[in-house]
């Protein structure tokens with residue numbers, strides 16, 4: 001346990017990294033008050049699961065699709081994997097992923113039957129953190145030994161330490177003294193600016209109960225279309241069969257198409273994406289509801305140099321930068337970042353308490 005007096009730790013981002021970190025901190029520093037802030041209306045970040053407002057259907061995973069656990073992480077993170085599988089949050093992928101390139105037999109693929117956001121919700125619930133949704137942090141300031149985080153609604157949150165887990169370009173957009181701290185460290189600034197992400201559009205299609213989808217695979221990678229890269233039939237991907245719920249489908253665009261149309265509104269792009277989808281899967285029926293989403297920052301293309309897991313930007317008060325930008329874009333990449341962040345926080349706060 002951390003030896004410091006009770007303190008308030010603010011975590012910006014209720015995604016996989018923020019949620020895992022919160023659960024680790026709950027164990028390691030039980031006395032601390034944890035506050036998680038997110039700009040979204042729901043939790044999950046890029047592990048988001050979306051439901052239909054009109055159709056009584058399965059949900060769609062608009063971001064992460066399935067969880068691939070590599071040999072390197074099987075031992076290292078087995079306690080997280082065991083927890084998620086024993087609680088039924090993850091189960092082995094049983095459907096076919098057509099055109100899947102990674103045939104590495106040492107990799108085990110899992111799906112989240114309740115959608116990928118259930119993984120994030122599990123760790124957030126475990127943490128007991130106070131959660132504030134729809135709070136977009138626009139300023140981070142240092143005031144004496146406190147970190148002040150201010151949202152676009154004007155609300156200010158004062159904490160003893162803060163962890164920022166949003167994509168790195170969004171960290172660089174923050175106003176306040178955090179920008180001065182970053183500017184005062186030219187190497188760190190350059191390394192942050194070098195972190196890059198791919199972009200994608202995602203479309204969710206929701207169907208009424210009884211609608212038949214003739215395709216048998218759970219997911220399909222597409223190479224011969226200028227727009228569509230991946231399609232998942234969610235209920236088949238997750239190995240679920242509930243006749244009371246209609247099927248649902250997720251579509252992801254490819255990187256060149258997404259880059260070319262990055263400044264377009266997601267709703268403007270939906271008809272074009274659906275036209276391409278009809279070329280690829282002509283037997284797909286008309287959905288009852290369609291949801292579009294733009295991931296400006298999708299998966300990490302180039303991570304922070306040497307994949308450190310996190311960067312301690314300021315020691316007193318403590319400000320740490322974390323997230324998949326400091327590792328890589330998988331569930332285990334986020335867990336690795338959360339563990340590094342927890343270790344760095346214990347090191348810095350522990351050394352201060354020993355003075």
Ligand code: FAD
Nearest residue numbers: 013015016017039045046064065066137166324329330331
């Ligand atoms: P995020 O999930 O981005 O969390 C950051 C959070 O911060 C978000 O909730 C965001 O709302 C919030 N936020 C941002 N700015 C602010 C602000 N100013 N104020 C308050 N809150 C803010 N991974 C896999 O393992 N398997 C896959 O199949 C897979 N496929 C993917 C497909 C797509 C299309 C995408 C987009 C991602 C995919 N990934 C996949 C990657 C995976 O989703 C990410 O690596 C992971 O979700 C990143 O988690 P994170 O917590 O680091 O960041």
